[in-house]
Amino acid sequence: MSQKNKSELSAVAETELRLDEAAANVDEETLVSNQREFLGAKHWLIATACVLYSVFHLLVMNVYPLETWVYRLSHVGGGLVLGFLIFSAVDIKSDGATSRSPLSRLVLAGAAVGVLFGFAMFGVILFSSLAANAPSGPDWAMDLFGLPLFLGTVLAMLHSWKFPDERKHNVALSDVLLVLATIAAIGYIIIFARPLQLRAGMPMALPSDMWAAVVGVLLVIELTRRLAGMALVIIAGVFVLYSFVGPWLPGIFYHRGYEVKRFFTYIFTDNGILSAPISISSTYIILFVIFAAFLQVTKVGEYFVNFAFAAAGHKRGGPAKVSVFASGLMGMINGTSAGNVVATGSLTIPMMRKVGYRPQTAAAVEAAASTGGQIMPPIMGAGAFIMAEITGIPYVEIVYAAIIPAIIYFLSVYFMVDLAAQKHGMTGLPRSALPKFGKLLRQIYLFTPIVVLIGSLLAGYSVIRCGTLAMASAAVVSWLTPHKMGPLQLFRALEMGARMTLQLVAVCATAGIIVGVIALTGIGSRFSSVLLGLAEHSQLLALGFAMIVSIVLGMGMPTTAAYVVAASVMAPGLINLGIEPLTAHFFIFYFAVMSAITPPVALAAYAGAALSGSDPVKTSVESFKLGLAAFIVPFMFYLSDSMLLQGTWIDAIHVTATASVGVYLLSSSVQGWFFGHANNWVRLGLLAAGITMIEAGWLTDAIGVAAGVVLYLVQKKSASRETATAQQ
Template sequence: MKKPQDTAIRTRVDPTLSVIEQETAKANVDEEALTSNQRDLQGKRNMVVAVLCVAYSVFHLLVMNVYPLETWAYRLSHVGGGLFLGFLLFGATALSGSTAQNTRNPLSLGLLALSAAGILYAAVAVGAIWINGRVMGNALPPAWAMSTFGIPLVLGSVLAVLHGWFFPQRDRRQFALADILLAVAAVVATAYLIFFARQLQLRAGMPMALPGDMWAAVTGVILIIELTRRLAGMALVIIAGVFVAYAFLGPWLPGIFEHRGYDAKRFFSYIYTDNGILGAPIAISSTYIILFVIFAAFLQTTRVGEYFVNLAFAAAGHKRGGPAKVAIFASGLMGMINGTSAGNVVATGSLTIPMMKRVGYKPQTAASVEAAASTGGQIMPPIMGAGAFIMAEITGISYMAIVSAAIIPAALYFISVYFMIDLAAQKANLKGLPRDQLPKFGVLVRQIYLLTPIIVLISALFAGYSVIRCGTLAMMTAAVVSWLTPHKMGPKQLFHALDNGARMVLQLVAVCATAGIIVGVIALTGIGSRFSTVLLTLADQSQLLALFFAMVVSIVLGMGMPTTAAYAVAASVIAPGVVNLGVEPLIAHLFIFYFAVMSAITPPVALAAYAGSALAGSDPVKTSVESFKIGLAAFVVPYMFFYSPAMLLQGSWIEIIHIAITAVIGVYLLSCAVQGWLVGHASAAVRALVLVAGLFMIAGGWMTDAIGLGLAILLVVYQKRGAASNATT
């Protein structure tokens, strides 16, 4: 490992000067220290895990590009491999949040012994099934193996999970035995399901499902829930638990929640198919998400990604509030690729947040800006943090239609964030960084070839190539472009990128699988259609009221959940009712998607804001409130494209240009109202009138635009006269 002093003097993509270099060096040292603690980069343990992670990444790239695998087996391998690596990499935390306890007391040893006995017996039984069929060529598996492996596997897995809750291992330099057992259980359950894949597909959820099918599926569900708890917290786990309980408690529930109920065999054999866990979220996770996460790992490893930040600093770092404006560009671009708002805050905020604090931003403001920008990356075409792919899978609308429609709304969001930052900088009289402490723009322009991976990606997408081919080409381009820099990608760097890509995707694998459980329950019980019926009744045929309910439900469901899971669940519950009211499917799904994304900066549970507050050392609640204010336009834009489909490029060019211009003016006025600044400090009355003018401008009609623009002009004149009179006196 490099010594910190070596890191501190290391040059970057060229030629950054002292301040940027210092902050980057600090970020690199912090990152190395963090990975040292979490991954234990020294010793045999890390090498074993790294090789397994690289194998996981290579497996996916080969299947997607070279050797296609049967869909069922591929998705199962994706989930099972993710579980296997997840338990080896991420140790259990105590359920109570207490510190690690003595793992050598009798209760701990007893749990481990019973768990090991159950899981290892199941492993032997499933091995016998495989050998009997594949090696011996027998049509029927051994009866003893089929009838006895299930209960020991489930009990062993449960005991290993409980051991992790109450006896988490303090020292992560070695594998915890309980985690090894859970990893083995993941392999056993997945191997059984793959071996009997076609039969299970045919009998899933039906009376002919075998007991072994159920026990393997139960084990898989337990492992998915536990890994989600470790990687994404309790919010999604609790929601999934409520839905699973609902599947069994239906006969005793009132009103629309009542259903006939399902026995365990039918439920679990149904939920572990493409109707549930292996459905749309995992379909996207196993293709587009993992592809672009590995692409993001390539950009990080080659440091091509740092060029984006350097270029932004060179272009805007000297302007008022410059580092905050840099965060918009850098975080929005990287957030578009990596698929998780909170993760992107950690990745880019380690550089942008200290720089914002350096020029005078309060810690909570710096964290809020980073959270708002990173969250906005999820709505930025052409990747939209994998949202476009999931939406295409769910709706059947073409990918190109979705990303094209999202261009103007996404641009409006980032323009509004820029306005918020610029107005706040004016109000606080914040300056930028001195030019002599910034990268030289002229030199960076000569390195513009480092943008080639993004240019190749976007060009290939719009040229009509498949998304997988486009992502692969962009990945290869990043590697080739790195050969023109001091950080040329060789075998060692390639190994690290593939390793890091697998590690980065594990949370999304767990989250997407858990979202699949929820979606499967919705499909099995029919609660989605009944909820939509209630929505229609409450809305009383009012599309606006239905959209308001959809907004509330999307935000509530999304709190504490990553974007992909939040949208998948919200779309299953709400979208059918909104579409039945006559709202176009594209508008309905984009509307729901935007609010599911914005839940990451919506109090009281705002994951992106919390991640930023941890980096900035600010109060999480105050940070979430401020990030909500900065991203306020995102809560208005969906209503704008509902009233004005031209914003989604549906209409003539005159209509599209008209709505785009007036919407920009509208969000500027809204930003002025929020920040209390129009030419100068704005009184409460002026802020209220500016808000009214902004709302008129975003309505989309010529008359409302004229009223809003006229009112805005009058307010500007009034403010200028007030400023002039104050200056005279």
């Protein structure tokens, strides 16, 4: 055998090995830098707690409903407890240590005294309430409960920041105290849930109500900082501060201000933390996150990726096209753009680089595809559920309306990667190194959970019933594979589902703080009035403002929080201008999603850059270019509601066809390739032709198509001239 053949066989073997290893990693949980990894008895104890958290939600949703406040508070409280046990306040090291200085011990002792005393008073209140079979407690216990708990919680948080325990396999003592503080604060609110529904936010609220709410807010914000970074924490902090400094602010920002007791007891109601975001998080989000965990444990996610590689891996730029399909599908289910980049990017990014994509381009493709998963029906991350809750529009109608925009977006990204492959002469991976398509077709039944989900939705079942049926079908289908779901796999799926939910619990609770402030102060309606005045009754100008606000608010924030906050501020103004609620909310949602790939703060692009070793800023710029269609599509469905399937089928087919042509012309302009290298004049012409097709009118579409044909002829003539010159 020649040396060349040996090298080729070696390359094929290496590619197969990387595909097998990376595809398997798609279904593995990715540990973040501050996540603890427990061993032995500690592992099983935490895992069991996670499983109980998941089982509790499944039972309440399907078998034994609880009172709304009690259920949502249990959802938040359980998430806080698990979050503080699993995630450290700072990045941790396997060989790290904890500070044992005198100051550290003094702060920890103070924290312990305060939290344990408050926890003891909570115990007295709980015992008294159980004995009386009604929410009650001795006056002395009620008076002594709050302030020590608050002071101890603050000291415990300070200790976790300044004197962290960096050991990977241990829970810091300060975090154990935060767990006890969570049980005391949330437990108190659960006990007094019914009375608080009447007195929260009112003058008759008790001091103990206030202290429980203050501690709860602090704990929610701290867990959000650990799991989602500082962006959302800073925004929430600004809104909380605004609630107290309103009397000293000018213009529309003025309000009369609120007492601390009234503000915090109001925030911990269904007007604030327990409002729509937590309502969705405690039902649809956790249900579908557990469903995603079932797919991962049964290796269905690995099958999705292998299927994509078998179908498109051999084509030019194949791994990038695989990324568009696989990352979009997985991103739809797992609900976070950056998280999906880390999960599927570990496979697709190295493969893209192998066939010739630059590191930043590979990372940008993965970021754009994973972000697009948030707009792909039927799950849309969690966006469809939250939009249904906020607008009152049926979930199925929202999913139905999202079909064409999602198609156009992914077509655009596909065009981008295909044109880049043509431009740089990229090839695909060798067929011999890819999964066998025929073999995978014989396992097509692994798509059954998705088919069951979509079918049951169309059949009119409730979303919770549909998610539960899809989850059960994933377990049943696994029995036809080597990865059968038995008791241990079921345990692992339920554990993984709880862990994957924690960030969304924290984010939704913090978003609820912002929603509560907007409702309490009325800043949302006043901002809408200003928007109306600035736009001077121009819907298009108002949409431009809404786009900017949605992107800015979404920078550095998860999609769920970005949409909730932007919709609270912007949607009322757009609707008052005469824009349909569905169109207004979809418009805001799309730009909140796209903030994940919009410079200068593009979380999905940054995650991809970390995997590829590319420059984060350059990667974010390129991901912005690849996702360009998403910045055009919202204006398309504003100008033509047929794109949201609100018109006839003929209109829907027309708008889909012309939008597809339009995004192809725009993609060609961005990539500088249109049946050959395109000079600057041709690129400008393509840009203009694509923009004319934004409005789905027959005249504008005809102009755009005609311009495209003319530019094609120009390119063909130029290519013929270059060929003739080369032959001379």
